[in-house]
Amino acid sequence: xxxxxIAAIEAGGTKFNCSVGTGPGDLRSSARIPTTTPAETLRxxxxxxxxxxxxxxxxxxxxxxxxxxxxxRAGSSTYGFITTTPKPGWTNADLLGPLRERFGVPMGFDxxxxxxxxxxxxxxxxxxxxxxxxxxxxxxxxxGALVDGKLVHGMLHPxxxxxxxxxxxxxxxxxxxxxxxxxxxxEGYICGPAIEKRWGAPAGTFAEDHECWDEFASILASGLxxxxxxxxxxxxxxxxxxxxxxxxxxxxxxxxxxQLNGYLQTDELLRHVAEYIVPPGLGDEAGILGALALGALAxx
Amino acid sequence: xxxxxIAAIEAGGTKFNCSVGTGPGDLRSSARIPTTTPAETLRxxxxxxxxxxxxxxxxxxxxxxxxxxxxxRAGSSTYGFITTTPKPGWTNADLLGPLRERFGVPMGFDxxxxxxxxxxxxxxxxxxxxxxxxxxxxxxxxxGALVDGKLVHGMLHPxxxxxxxxxxxxxxxxxxxxxxxxxxxxEGYICGPAIEKRWGAPAGTFAEDHECWDEFASILASGLxxxxxxxxxxxxxxxxxxxxxxxxxxxxxxxxxxQLNGYLQTDELLRHVAEYIVPPGLGDEAGILGALALGALAxx
Numbered sequence: 171x172x173x174x175x176i177a178a179i180e181a182g183g184t185k186f187n188c189s190v191g192t193g194p195g196d197l198r199s200s201a202r203i204p205t206t207t208p209a210e211t212l213r214x215x216x217x218x219x220x221x222x223x224x225x226x227x228x229x230x231x232x233x234x235x236x237x238x239x240x241x242x243r244a245g246s247s248t249y250g251f252i253t254t255t256p257k258p259g260w261t262n263a264d265l266l267g268p269l270r271e272r273f274g275v276p277m278g279f280d281x282x283x284x285x286x287x288x289x290x291x292x293x294x295x296x297x298x299x300x301x302x303x304x305x306x307x308x309x310x311x312x313x314g315a316l317v318d319g320k321l322v323h324g325m326l327h328p329x330x331x332x333x334x335x336x337x338x339x340x341x342x343x344x345x346x347x348x349x350x351x352x353x354x355x356x357e358g359y360i361c362g363p364a365i366e367k368r369w370g371a372p373a374g375t376f377a378e379d380h381e382c383w384d385e386f387a388s389i390l391a392s393g394l395x396x397x398x399x400x401x402x403x404x405x406x407x408x409x410x411x412x413x414x415x416x417x418x419x420x421x422x423x424x425x426x427x428x429q430l431n432g433y434l435q436t437d438e439l440l441r442h443v444a445e446y447i448v449p450p451g452l453g454d455e456a457g458i459l460g461a462l463a464l465g466a467l468a469x470x
Numbered sequence: 471x472x473x474x475x476i477a478a479i480e481a482g483g484t485k486f487n488c489s490v491g492t493g494p495g496d497l498r499s500s501a502r503i504p505t506t507t508p509a510e511t512l513r514x515x516x517x518x519x520x521x522x523x524x525x526x527x528x529x530x531x532x533x534x535x536x537x538x539x540x541x542x543r544a545g546s547s548t549y550g551f552i553t554t555t556p557k558p559g560w561t562n563a564d565l566l567g568p569l570r571e572r573f574g575v576p577m578g579f580d581x582x583x584x585x586x587x588x589x590x591x592x593x594x595x596x597x598x599x600x601x602x603x604x605x606x607x608x609x610x611x612x613x614g615a616l617v618d619g620k621l622v623h624g625m626l627h628p629x630x631x632x633x634x635x636x637x638x639x640x641x642x643x644x645x646x647x648x649x650x651x652x653x654x655x656x657e658g659y660i661c662g663p664a665i666e667k668r669w670g671a672p673a674g675t676f677a678e679d680h681e682c683w684d685e686f687a688s689i690l691a692s693g694l695x696x697x698x699x700x701x702x703x704x705x706x707x708x709x710x711x712x713x714x715x716x717x718x719x720x721x722x723x724x725x726x727x728x729q730l731n732g733y734l735q736t737d738e739l740l741r742h743v744a745e746y747i748v749p750p751g752l753g754d755e756a757g758i759l760g761a762l763a764l765g766a767l768a769x770x
Contacts, residue, residue, distance in 0.1 A: 239734065254735040301624030315700070317617040317624070324601030324617070324702035325738050325746075332699045332733060334692045336636045336654040351733040354636040354692075392634045392654075399632045400615070400700045402624035433632060433651040434539065435554040438625050446625075 174230035174469055177219050177273070178462035180282055181205075181236035181265060183257055184309075186215055187458050190222045190229055193466075194293045194452065194459055198226050208263040216272050233278040233465025235285025235457055236265055238312075242280065242323055250279055256350070278464030282306075282457055283314035284321045284328070286450070288467075289460030290407050291316055294451030299404040303397050304456065305330060306410035307390070311357040315401060331357035335392035340385050341368075356393045360386050362412055378417045387418060391425035394447065398426075398434070409450040416449070423447055474530035474769055477519050477573070478762035480582055481505075481536035481565060483557055483609075486515055487758050490522045490529055493766075494593045494752065494759055498526050508563040516572050533578040533765025535585025535757055536565055538612075542580065542623055550579055556650070578764030582606075582757055583614035584621045584628070586750070588767075589760030590707050591616055594751030599704040603697050604756065605630060606710035607690070611657040615701060631657035635692035640685050641668075656693045660686050662712050678717045687718065691725035694747065698726075698734070709750040716749070723747055 173192050180187040184205055191197035199222050203214035223229070239255065241248045250266025270277055280288070287304035290296040296304075296316070305313040313330025315322040322328055332355040347358025348367055358364055365373040369382045376382050394406060408422070423443045430439065438446045450456040473492050480487040484505055491497035499522050503514035523529070539555065541548045550566025570577055580588070587604035590596040596604075596616070605613040613630025615622040622628055632655045647658025648667055658664055665673040669682045676682050694706060708722070723743045730739065738746045750756040 313700075317622055318620050320618050322617055322701060324704050325698075325736055326702045326734060328702055329699045329734065333696050334636055334699075334729070336634055351731045352729070396633050396696050397700060398625075399629045399634075400613075400697060401622060402626045402628055404625050429634070429652070431651045434626060434629065436625055 174466070175226060175228070176462045176465035176469065177222070177229040177232040177275075178458050178465055179215060179232070179234045180285070180457040180461050181234060182282065183237050186211055188215055188218045189458050189462065190219070190226055191462060193462065194455070197455075197458070198222075200458075207259050208265070212265075212268050216268070219273065229273075229275060229465075231276040231278065231465040231469035232269060232273060233285070233461040233463065233468065234266065234269070235280055235282040235461040235464060238281050239326060239329070240265070240279070240281060242327055250277070276465075276468040278461075278466075278468035280321055280464055281312070281314055281327050282460075283312040283330075285314070285460030285464050286409065286456040287314035287316050287407075287460070288321060288463045289452055289456050290450055291319075292463050293459060294456060295407050295448050296405055296451070301401065301403050302405045302407065303330075303401060303403045304407045304409065304450070307361060307408065307412040308410035309362050311361050311410075313397070315403065317401065330393070330397070331355065331361070333393045333396050335359075335389055335396070338385060338388045340381070341389075356389065360389050360412075365412070373412050374415075378415075383418060383421060387421035387425045391422055391429050394422070394426050395429050398430070404438070405445075406447045407450050408447065409454070409456055413449060419444070419447065419449070474766070475526060475528070476762045476765035476769065477522070477529040477532040477575075478758050478765055479515060479532070479534045479536075480585070480757040480761050481534060482582065483537050486511055488515055488518045489758050489762065490519070490526055491762060493762065494755070497755075497758070498522075500758075507559050508565070512565075512568050516568070519573065529573075529575060529765075531576040531578065531765040531769035532569060532573060533585070533761040533763065533768065534566065534569070535580055535582040535761040535764060538581050539626060539629070540565075540579070540581060542627055550577070576765075576768040578761075578766075578768035580621055580764055581612070581614055581627050582760075583612040583630075585614070585760030585764050586709065586756040587614035587616055587707075587760065588621060588763045589752055589756050590750055591619075592763050593759060594756060595707050595748050596705055596751070601701065601703050602705045602707060603630075603701060603703045604707045604709065604750070607661060607708065607712040608710035609662050611661050611710075613697070615703065617701065630693070630697070631655065631661070633693045633696050635659075635689055635696070638685060638688045640681070641689075656689065660689050660712075665712070673712050674715075678715075683718060683721060687721035687725045691722055691729050694722070694726050695729050698730070704738070706747045707750050708747060709754070709756055713749060719744070719747065719749070
């Protein structure tokens with residue numbers, strides 16, 4: 171991995187985190203630009219990086235990990251665009267074009283969660299793993315993955331927040347979740363706002379023994395079982411605001427094993443599940459360091 | 471792809487299909503060996519290939535696509551074994567060892583469904599696709615996948631038959647499915663025996679307009695939505711005995727779009743779904759030709 175100076179952008183629905191640096195422990199300057207309109211936000215981003223060049227010198231490449239859906243198809247006329255997001259003003263917004271035009275450096279681009287998966291693979295909890303999943307559970311749910319050391323792309327990119335899952339019996343009388351698209355998806359039932367809608371208070375306010383966490387663990391575990399049956403990752407990393415509550419991990423471990431019910435007899439599951447489903451090694455910096463990693467790969 | 475003569479084995483729970491050939495349209499001799507005990511079955515397999523060498527000359531490599539779970543970890547002491555199958559006599563059975571010992575050629579080894587995915591990629595409905603899923607729906611359900619042109623492995627291999635899915639309301643009063651492990655998995659509700667248990671007659675006996683097919687399409691579509699949210703494949707190929715009924719495809723297309731509900735706005739889904747979810751190009755030969763392809767890759 172190059173040690174060149176890289177410009178990194180974690181483009182989110184509420185803010186764009188920007189930074190320049192070379193890797194973990196070396197983020198030299200950072201800023202949070204509010205996500206307003208594309209033009210205004212990108213003006214703020216450009217201004218930050220122009221200032222950063224003044225202070226730290228030129229950067230070798232730029233990496234952008236973005237909220238989605240985004241166009242990642244090489245050669246597409248809308249490559250580097252945010253595409254069909256419901257976020258007002260951002261439908262078909264050209265994210266990469268203005269940055270490439272202004273700075274003229276190699277650009278790495280992927281989803282925010284694929285970026286985080288890459289960051290964890292290089293520097294965090296996924297080191298030495300060719301195959302891993304990174305899930306973030308916060309105001310929404312997203313997931314990225316590496317298979318055979320490469321980020322997963324295909325028709326589009328993973329959209330793991332919308333995995334359909336069976337709901338536990340405790341939830342049978344519950345009104346519909348918060349996803350405007352799906353009645354039974356992970357995000358609609360266990361993202362932060364969904365927990366608040368279901369239980370009447372913000373997720374962070376419930377005691378460790380509140381029943382909301384049993385239901386949360388049950389629903390999340392169904393999503394993780396589905397990831398395991400499809401990708402069979404070597405490790406699953408769970409980040410995001412909701413997962414700051416460390417007491418959730420043992421609940422999730424138990425529930426994944428209960429639902430798999432002995433079908434998959436691997437050491438990772440049966441003997442080392444606490445090392446199989448883990449918090450991010452990079453903590454809340456997984457996203458920005460992942461974007462930096464995208465830039466570093468593009469600089470090669 | 472090499473044009474050398476390859477020995478291919480599709481190792482199934484009821485029979486081992488064996489063949490020698492070079493690819494589609496050139497399977498020179500074939501046999502079906504009943505799956506009894508490992509020792510007896512492998513004796514039959516070895517005898518077939520010894521005879522084939524007499525008739526067609528030596529083969530350059532052998533490819534084995536097997537029912538699972540199997541050990542694919544390079545360097546493992548049980549590499550090439552069938553591991554924790556509930557099938558009597560086959561737990562921890564060494565499948566590759568006796569064949570390697572007898573024939574001394576390079577061996578390709580993977581799950582039967584990963585093999586079929588590879589075969590479809592090289593010669594069937596997945597040509598030109600770097601990212602695809604192959605699902606078989608018959609006496610059981612299994613799935614294999616390629617990402618970035620490579621078969622998916624990780625902790626283990628995909629076990630897509632055991633994807634957990636929400637059940638439609640029509641199924642609410644239905645007794646549990648046929649899977650001994652999971653209450654809500656794809657295989658337990660829509661493999662051939664599950665359809666027979668649920669509706670009281672073999673799947674092949676129901677008319678095209680029987681309600682069983684609406685429920686089938688609904689449950690299968692939830693599984694496919696989950697595959698799309700995790701892998702975002704460029705194509706999904708549905709094979710196996712139950713899928714011989716071509717009238718199922720339009721039902722499945724409609725149901726996948728209904729459940730995705732406009733969340734993913736891709737041309738593949740919105741304009742070309744009939745070319746996105748398709749039958750195997752190799753028909754019922756996907757498995758044996760996939761095994762041959764595993765051998766051909768190993769011969770390189």
